[in-house]
Amino acid sequence: MGLFLAFRAGQWAAYAGALVLVVTAGVQFCPLYRILGVGTAQLSGGKVRPIWRWLGWLALLALLVGGSYGSAFFSRKLFLEEFNAMNHFYKQTLFLTGKNERDSAVANWEKMVSGYAAFQRKYSAYQPHALRADRQLVTDLQQVAVIMAAVEPLVRDGDLHQAHLDLEKIRPVFQDIFKRNGFSMLAVALVDFHDAMELILDAANAKDAEKVKQLYPVLSEKFKPVELEANDAEIQAIRKNLDELLTLAQAGNLGALPAQADQLKSSFVKVYLKRG
Numbered sequence: 001m002g003l004f005l006a007f008r009a010g011q012w013a014a015y016a017g018a019l020v021l022v023v024t025a026g027v028q029f030c031p032l033y034r035i036l037g038v039g040t041a042q043l044s045g046g047k048v049r050p051i052w053r054w055l056g057w058l059a060l061l062a063l064l065v066g067g068s069y070g071s072a073f074f075s076r077k078l079f080l081e082e083f084n085a086m087n088h089f090y091k092q093t094l095f096l097t098g099k100n101e102r103d104s105a106v107a108n109w110e111k112m113v114s115g116y117a118a119f120q121r122k123y124s125a126y127q128p129h130a131l132r133a134d135r136q137l138v139t140d141l142q143q144v145a146v147i148m149a150a151v152e153p154l155v156r157d158g159d160l161h162q163a164h165l166d167l168e169k170i171r172p173v174f175q176d177i178f179k180r181n182g183f184s185m186l187a188v189a190l191v192d193f194h195d196a197m198e199l200i201l202d203a204a205n206a207k208d209a210e211k212v213k214q215l216y217p218v219l220s221e222k223f224k225p226v227e228l229e230a231n232d233a234e235i236q237a238i239r240k241n242l243d244e245l246l247t248l249a250q251a252g253n254l255g256a257l258p259a260q261a262d263q264l265k266s267s268f269v270k271v272y273l274k275r276g
Contacts (some may be wrong), residue, residue, distance in 0.1 A: 075128030080183070080191040082122075083174075086115035088192075090170065097155065105163075106260035109155045113148065120145055127181050140173050147173075186229035190272050193222045197268060204245060204261035212249035212257065216242075230275075237267045 058217035089112035120141045123131075131137060147169050154163035178185065194217045203211035219242065227235060241264040248256050 029142045051144055059106065064267075066067075076130035076183070079128055079130065080188055081195070083121060084188065084192045084195070086112065086119045087174070087188075089115055090167070093155070094164065094167045097160045097167060098252075100160050102155075104159060105155055105160065109152070111151075118146070121162065134177070136272075137177060138182065140177055144170050144173050184229070184275070186275055188228065189225040189229055190268075190275070193219070193226055194268065194272065197264070200242075200245065201261045202263055204257040207254040207257050209249040209252060209254055209257065212245060216246045216249075234267070234271050234274075238264065238271065241267050 089108045092108040093112050096108060110271065124138045124141055125136065127137060151163050151166045154160065175185070177183075178188065196215070200212055200215040200219050203215060209237055220256065223242065224241060241260065245257070245260045245264055248260055255267065
């Protein structure tokens with residue numbers, strides 16, 4: 001898995017190392033042993049039974065397939081998490097420019113600028129396994145940077161309404177990236193919800209009803225984008241379990257909070273594994 005998560009500069013070294021391991025295993029001889037003067041155990045009877053050869057190749061195939069799948073899954077998840085961290089400040093800036101609240105807009109804008117700079121720098125130099133076929137990614141990231149550079153004077157001391165309209169141009173660029181790479185906006189919303197959900201799960205497992213009640217409004221808001229993308233029975237089950245957690249906290253039923261937290265987590269995981 002680490003092979004696919006490595007940056008480009010290290011990937012070729014990893015590939016070369018893997019190739020050497022496969023070849024030396026296949027021919028059952030390692031030149032390094034001879035250089036170091038290290039002997040190897042003789043094979044029993046001088047031969048390996050065919051069944052063991054087949055099992056070895058099957059194990060190698062399983063490792064390659066499993067590692068590739070795991071790398072795609074986790075690199076995809078990491079990309080979404082880092083995108084959501086940056087995108088949070090984009091959404092806040094967009095909202096605040098629309099409400100003509102300059103001071104708050106500027107505060108969020110500055111966090112967006114620093115967050116996006118790090119995001120662009122990383123993914124312009126490195127495409128993870130889940131995005132490695134996207135030849136337009138770097139161009140799109142640069143396009144967003146150009147839009148942001150043009151908008152900055154408007155956010156700081158210009159026409160906030162125009163800043164809001166110009167910031168809206170960023171959203172379709174991000175959506176195109178997700179569509180090209182098989183991401184859904186539902187997946188983005190699920191990851192964003194998950195980060196907040198962990199906090200309320202911790203509070204419920206600690207039987208902290210006040211903390212559950214405090215966290216619920218934030219979590220409820222974060223779940224609304226999920227419901228906008230899909231609102232079938234599985235999504236409704238998450239909402240039901242979330243609302244039931246609040247009901248138990250309001251009733252002071254502390255003993256039931258951990259079990260309800262498990263229900264919430266299970267309903268979320270069921271959806272995330274299928275559509276996240």
